[in-house]
Amino acid sequence: MSTATYGPATGTPAFLRRAGEADGPGTAIEPGALRRAFGHFATGVTIVTTRDAGGAPVGVTASSFNTVSLAPPLVLWSVARNAYSFSAFAQADHFAVHVLGAGQRDLSDRFARPATDKFGGLALGQGHGGVPLLPGAPVVFECAAEHRYEGGDHLILVGRVLRITESDAADAPLLFHRGRYAGLAQAAG
Numbered sequence: 001m002s003t004a005t006y007g008p009a010t011g012t013p014a015f016l017r018r019a020g021e022a023d024g025p026g027t028a029i030e031p032g033a034l035r036r037a038f039g040h041f042a043t044g045v046t047i048v049t050t051r052d053a054g055g056a057p058v059g060v061t062a063s064s065f066n067t068v069s070l071a072p073p074l075v076l077w078s079v080a081r082n083a084y085s086f087s088a089f090a091q092a093d094h095f096a097v098h099v100l101g102a103g104q105r106d107l108s109d110r111f112a113r114p115a116t117d118k119f120g121g122l123a124l125g126q127g128h129g130g131v132p133l134l135p136g137a138p139v140v141f142e143c144a145a146e147h148r149y150e151g152g153d154h155l156i157l158v159g160r161v162l163r164i165t166e167s168d169a170a171d172a173p174l175l176f177h178r179g180r181y182a183g184l185a186q187a188a189g
């Protein structure tokens with residue numbers, strides 16, 4: 001077994017630093033190492049949709065989704081600043097988070113590629129704020145955009161859940177771990 005350590009052994013933690021204060025010695029963590037390390041944190045996979053200013057449907061595959069609060073009902077996810085659909089999400093009043101099932105890997109791949117028409121051939125529903133709804137997700141959270149926070153090269157979007165649609169099919173989740181799709185390993189016994 002090998003271990004690797006990145007970043008400074010000592011120094012002031014970022015959350016204790018004052019605005020503008022330097023990171024401290026040798027704090028640069030190489031992005032590749034960071035991406036690899038982040039990948040150990042297994043997640044579900046979602047597709048988040050909205051409409052752009054011209055009314056065109058927009059969607060991205062996102063694993064940054066997380067639950068925030070029960071009362072009020074809040075969720076969050078973050079959108080990359082270099083995504084084509086960044087400005088659409090940054091300005092959107094509403095968005096919908098589709099939690100994907102194990103059988104929706106192709107859909108995940110489709111929305112993980114920058115493309116002009118990711119929605120071709122899909123039977124779309126219409127949610128709060130006219131947001132496009134995709135078929136087949138185990139659960140969909142329709143949200144009003146409530147807060148936006150700076151998040152480095154991402155923008156963090158917090159949404160208030162307005163409607164939940166759960167599918168009858170108790171589908172196993174699509175998971176993502178260390179750069180690959182994964183399924184739930186069923187415990188024996």
Ligand SMILES: Cc1cc2nc3c(=O)[nH]c(=O)nc-3n(C[C@H](O)[C@H](O)[C@H](O)COP(=O)(O)O)c2cc1C
Pocket residue numbers: 045059060061062063064065077078079080081082083084085086108111112113114115176
């Ligand atoms: C499993 C997985 C998770 C992803 N999670 C996110 C995410 O949380 N936020 C994000 O902005 N992009 C995420 N991406 C990348 C986007 O899906 C990808 O960059 C997509 O091309 C963005 O679409 P756009 O460029 O048309 O806006 C993820 C991709 C995959 C495969």
